Amino acid sequence: MMETITQPWPWYTAGIIIGLIVPALLILGNKHFGISANLRHACAVCLPSNIPFFKYDWKKETWNFFFVGGILVGGIISTLYLGSGDAVIVHPDLAQELASYGITDFSGMVPSQLFSFESLFTVRGLVMMVGGGFLVGFGARYAGGCTSGHAIMGLSDLQWPSLVATICFMIGGFVMANFILPFILHL
Amino acid sequence: MENKTNQHTNPADFEVRSLDTMCVNESELKHPWYYNLKYSLVGVIFGIVFIKAEIISWFRIQEMFRLQSFHMYGVIGTAVVVGAISVFLIKKFKVKTIHGEEITFTDKKFNKGQIIGGLTFGLGWALTGACPGPLFAQVGSGAIVILVVILSATAGTWVYGKFRDQLPH
Numbered sequence: 001m002m003e004t005i006t007q008p009w010p011w012y013t014a015g016i017i018i019g020l021i022v023p024a025l026l027i028l029g030n031k032h033f034g035i036s037a038n039l040r041h042a043c044a045v046c047l048p049s050n051i052p053f054f055k056y057d058w059k060k061e062t063w064n065f066f067f068v069g070g071i072l073v074g075g076i077i078s079t080l081y082l083g084s085g086d087a088v089i090v091h092p093d094l095a096q097e098l099a100s101y102g103i104t105d106f107s108g109m110v111p112s113q114l115f116s117f118e119s120l121f122t123v124r125g126l127v128m129m130v131g132g133g134f135l136v137g138f139g140a141r142y143a144g145g146c147t148s149g150h151a152i153m154g155l156s157d158l159q160w161p162s163l164v165a166t167i168c169f170m171i172g173g174f175v176m177a178n179f180i181l182p183f184i185l186h187l
Numbered sequence: 188m189e190n191k192t193n194q195h196t197n198p199a200d201f202e203v204r205s206l207d208t209m210c211v212n213e214s215e216l217k218h219p220w221y222y223n224l225k226y227s228l229v230g231v232i233f234g235i236v237f238i239k240a241e242i243i244s245w246f247r248i249q250e251m252f253r254l255q256s257f258h259m260y261g262v263i264g265t266a267v268v269v270g271a272i273s274v275f276l277i278k279k280f281k282v283k284t285i286h287g288e289e290i291t292f293t294d295k296k297f298n299k300g301q302i303i304g305g306l307t308f309g310l311g312w313a314l315t316g317a318c319p320g321p322l323f324a325q326v327g328s329g330a331i332v333i334l335v336v337i338l339s340a341t342a343g344t345w346v347y348g349k350f351r352d353q354l355p356h
Binding site: 141 | 229235244250252258260282284290320324329335342345354
């Protein structure tokens with residue numbers, strides 16, 4: 001039993017549980033699954049700067065902070081108590097490609113050679129962490145949601161604008177991963 | 188905000204409601220803050236799944252965008268099917284919340300943001316290897332440096348809010 005838990009979970013287990021988060025939040029309090037909204041709430045709390053987009057009663061949205069707080073705690077629990085300690089198994093083609101950029105450490109969820117405080121002071125690290133983060137935050141709000149809000153909640157509610165957004169997420173990701181990222185990783 | 192009951196007088200509040208995916212179906216009931224802990228519990232489960240199914244792995248996301256692995260497609264596809272069946276059943280049987288309130292849905296309106304913003308988000312997603320939810324789980328997994336990514340994403344959100352009126356929608 002414990003062995004089943006500590007091994008990486010298959011996609012169908014994960015998919016079913018994530019899918020069930022949609023009705024769980026609805027039934028617990030009519031809340032719609034969405035995460036990037038937290039970033040907007042954070043702006044509304046910390047730096048509204050008289051910008052109309054951030055002038056709303058964020059206190060009504062505090063549930064969302066509790067939700068992401070839980071995600072963080074879940075990450076800690078899972079890493080400390082439920083991990084197998086094994087490195088992530090990476091597709092051989094990807095491993096080979098990454099090795100050509102000097103990325104050989106697959107022990108963590110994120111490659112430590114790219115995401116670390118040291119690499120934050122390299123051009124590559126700066127582009128990937130600060131640049132990537134900025135695009136994620138800007139794009140998610142511009143699109144009106146991220147993977148949770150559009151791809152999962154929106155598609156579950158059969159909203160076609162969410163399908164458009166999801167397809168664009170994927171196109172953007174394909175372009176970056178296959179055509180732009182190789183140049184960035186060479187930096 | 189002086190108005191407590193009539194939220195629709197504030198245009199930003201209204202847009203939160205109509206244009207965004209976030210939930211603003213705030214309860215009419217006044218609960219103490221710790222009622223929100225139930226959402227934390229759901230978050231904890233979500234965080235555990237994120238890690239255990241390696242959804243927060245930068246490598247899994249790269250494999251997804253290089254069509255080297257079915258994993259992420261399986262996760263998202265299954266989640267959508269389960270979510271869609273759930274939403275269908277909630278609508279069909281008019282299921283109420285545990286506090287007896289009505290569950291509501293708002294149709295999303297199409298605007299150019301879903302295309303331009305969606306593409307922008309996708310570019311960032313493949314760089315960071317994480318969308319906003321996994322970022323928080325990555326921090327939980329010990330990658331403290333990801334706080335920088337979250338901070339930058341918050342800055343991106345702020346810049347969008349600042350220049351929203353100048354951007355095509």
